[in-house]
Every structure is written in structure tokens, then in C-alpha cells.
Amino acid sequence: VAQYSAQLDGVFVALADPTRRAVIRRLGQAPTSVGELAREFPMTLPSFLKHVRTLEANGLIRTTKSGRVRTCVLDRQRLALVEDWLTEQRRVWAERTDRLEQFVTDRTEGEQ
Amino acid sequence: VNPDLDLTLQRVIRAPRAVVWRAWTDPSQLEQWWVPAPAVARVDRLEAQPGGAFVTRISDDGVEFGPHMDAAFLVVDDRERLVFTNAVDSRWTGASGVRTAAARHAASRDELPRGARRLSAGEPALPTVVLTVS
Numbered sequence: 001v002a003q004y005s006a007q008l009d010g011v012f013v014a015l016a017d018p019t020r021r022a023v024i025r026r027l028g029q030a031p032t033s034v035g036e037l038a039r040e041f042p043m044t045l046p047s048f049l050k051h052v053r054t055l056e057a058n059g060l061i062r063t064t065k066s067g068r069v070r071t072c073v074l075d076r077q078r079l080a081l082v083e084d085w086l087t088e089q090r091r092v093w094a095e096r097t098d099r100l101e102q103f104v105t106d107r108t109e110g111e112q
Numbered sequence: 113v114n115p116d117l118d119l120t121l122q123r124v125i126r127a128p129r130a131v132v133w134r135a136w137t138d139p140s141q142l143e144q145w146w147v148p149a150p151a152v153a154r155v156d157r158l159e160a161q162p163g164g165a166f167v168t169r170i171s172d173d174g175v176e177f178g179p180h181m182d183a184a185f186l187v188v189d190d191r192e193r194l195v196f197t198n199a200v201d202s203r204w205t206g207a208s209g210v211r212t213a214a215a216r217h218a219a220s221r222d223e224l225p226r227g228a229r230r231l232s233a234g235e236p237a238l239p240t241v242v243l244t245v246s
Contacts, residue, residue, distance in 0.1 A: 086119055089119055090119060090121065093121050093241075094121060095148060096145070096146070097121065097123045097125075099145035099146075099148070100125065100132070100135055100136075100145050101123065101125045101127075102145070103135055103141070103144055103145040104125060104127040104131045104132050104135050105125075105126070105127060107127070107131055107135075108127045108128065108131055
């Protein structure tokens with residue numbers, strides 16, 4: 001549970017930036033080299049690499065080096081944690097409001 | 113409501129608003145529906161006022177209670193609207209922060225459909241639950 005929570009924290013940290021979200025969207029199309037990605041984003045290379053490192057550290061992308069080219073690949077499984085979490089939240093609150101509805105309906109009928 | 117950031121849940125509950133309001137703000141009533149049976153909920157603090165604590169505990173056997181939720185109320189409009197967040201816990205004493213957040217939430221009130229209860233996962237930095245009764 002603690003590990004899941006830490007992973008989820010990391011995913012949300014990684015997603016909390018427009019550049020990193022754009023990189024994730026871009027990598028959703030195809031694995032891309034760092035150099036090619038960097039050319040598409042209007043910022044200095046060191047700034048861009050910082051974003052890549054954040055994404056990698058939080059498990060949203062993996063990078064592999066072949067010769068002088070480092071390629072970034074999206075980890076869809078890690079990204080799916082967000083969806084799982086949202087689904088779980090939706091379920092918890094749907095069930096909770098089911099119980100609320102049942103509770104207040106019973107009380108209302110009891111008063112009549 | 114930002115569809116990119118908010119998780120919205122709408123329920124129309126056919127009951128007098130006073131009954132729904134009491135179900136949320138009376139500890140002995142909240143305990144009866146807050147968690148799924150056979151788990152048992154216990155309300156430690158339910159201070160329905162801006163900045164007030166909202167602390168519940170949960171137990172599998174009704175004997176030993178563990179932590180469940182530690183949150184704070186942001187907006188409490190009698191029988192109309194209840195907003196709480198677990199981005200800050202009950203030890204939070206940021207009174208000015210409450211007023212700011214309350215004002216911000218009040219400003220967005222008109223965006224909510226009448227009769228809707230909005231349950232929002234909020235921005236990652238401010239998981240907030242907004243309840244609107246009409």
C-alpha cells in the first residue's frame with residue numbers, strides 16, 4: 001500500500017507540469033529520442049532534460065541508450081495508475097452516496 | 113468545474129434537504145452510512161463550520177478503530193453547501209486560508225447545476241469534496 005501510494009504521488013508530481021504532460025502525449029504516439037523531443041519544446045536543453053529526468057524518476061517513461069541516441073518510451077502501466085485511482089475514487093463515492101440515499105430515504109419514509 | 117481536473121458525481125436524492133443535511137452533519141447519523149458494512153465508522157470530530165475538523169475512524173470489528181479520514185471544512189452553508197478537503201488535515205489552523213478558499217469556492221457556485229452534489233478530486237494539490245443540496 002505504501003509503495004502504491006508513493007508511486008501515485010510520483011505520477012501526480014510528474015503530471016503536474018504542462019511540458020511533462022506534452023511529452024507524455026507525444027510519447028503516446030511513438031517512442032522518440034531525447035534530441036528529437038528537445039527540438040519540439042521551446043526551452044533550453046538543460047531545462048528540458050530536467051523534465052525528462054523527472055518523468056523517468058517517477059516511472060512514467062523509460063529511456064534506453066543505443067550508441068549516442070537516448071530514446072524515451074512511455075510506461076503506459078504507470079500512467080494507468082491515475083485511471084485506476086480515479087476509478088476507485090468514483091466507486092467509493094458512488095457507493096457512499098448510495099448508502100446516503102438509502103439512509104435518508106429510510107428516514108423520510110419512517111417519518112411518514 | 114474543470115473536466116481535466118475534477119471528478120464529478122451527481123446524485124438526485126428524493127428527500128427533504130434538512131434530512132440530507134442532518135445525515136452529513138449529525139455524527140451519529142453520518143456513522144450509519146459513511147463506510148460500507150461490515151466496517152464500522154466512528155466520527156471523532158465533525159465541526160461543520162469553515163476551518164472545522166472532519167475526522168472519522170474506521171473499524172473492521174467495531175473494537176479497534178484505525179485512521180480513516182482527517183479533513184477540514186472549507187465552506188458550510190446551512191442546508192445548501194458543504195465543502196471539505198483532505199489537502200489539509202484537522203490540525204490546520206490557516207484561518208485566512210479558509211476564507212480565501214471559501215471565497216474561491218463561493219465564486220464558482222454558479223457553475224454547479226442545481227440539485228447536484230459535486231464530488232471533486234480537485235487539483236492534485238487540493239482534493240476537495242463539494243456537496244450541494246437543493
